[in-house]
Amino acid sequence: MPNQSGIDAVGRVFHALADPSRRAIVERLVRGPAAVKELAEPLAMSLPAVMQHLKVLEDAGVIVSEKHGRVRSCRLEPQTLRTAERWLSGQRTEGERQLDQLDDYLKGT
Amino acid sequence: MPNQSGIDAVGRVFHALADPSRRAIVERLVRGPAAVKELAEPLAMSLPAVMQHLKVLEDAGVIVSEKHGRVRSCRLEPQTLRTAERWLSGQRTEGERQLDQLDDYLKGT
């Protein structure tokens, strides 16, 4: 069991993105919503395996899905990726922060 | 085994960051280098366990370490986190991209 209990939102997102198949799914969904079948196609694995990946992504809040008729449509929940991005951008050393300021200065001119 | 073979750099970084103890280590190292002992202190686990976490972080390229005398000093390798950040910022939907442009416009005025 991981060190901390269940409510580790950022951790779930990073864990979801650690798998190349799941990142491929995300990369596909950036271009718009897709059905499970379509997401499965390029992935060289069984449908149930894909479903598990989708569950991990959905539990992490990276995607949402809803069923219309017999097809489940999945789409990205962009805010969640932004949260992870924000955690990363928070981890800057003092040196980096100075470079960032220089950067802003140059852009602002 | 994950779907793809070993040379998945971004995947290793995300996997390293999925664990709360490892993120705590990163958050500490943002404020400057530290010895293994110091990193272990707030973590409520054995030294060997901490060492394994450090190995995961080092294999992912998130940190580097070198031994001076009997103490191993660890520090952040900021570029690696930037790589992960860049992957995330690449995953923007069309809608988000438009918001970003609006954002840039407002800032640039």
Next chain:
DNA sequence: CCAATAGTTAAGTACATGCCTAACCAATCC
């Protein structure tokens, strides 16, 4: 209605992860 399509559930397997304890090594300190 029947068959094909899209998805779901269940159960099983192989391997990875996150911890532990115990034993060990090598640089310091007195």
Next chain:
DNA sequence: GGATTGGTTAGGCATGTACTTAACTATTGG
């Protein structure tokens, strides 16, 4: 030199992850 400090190695255990196949359900097109 001997004890202490900081780190390392080895082995083991419980749980989690990434798949698989087989069987099943619900929608839909002809």
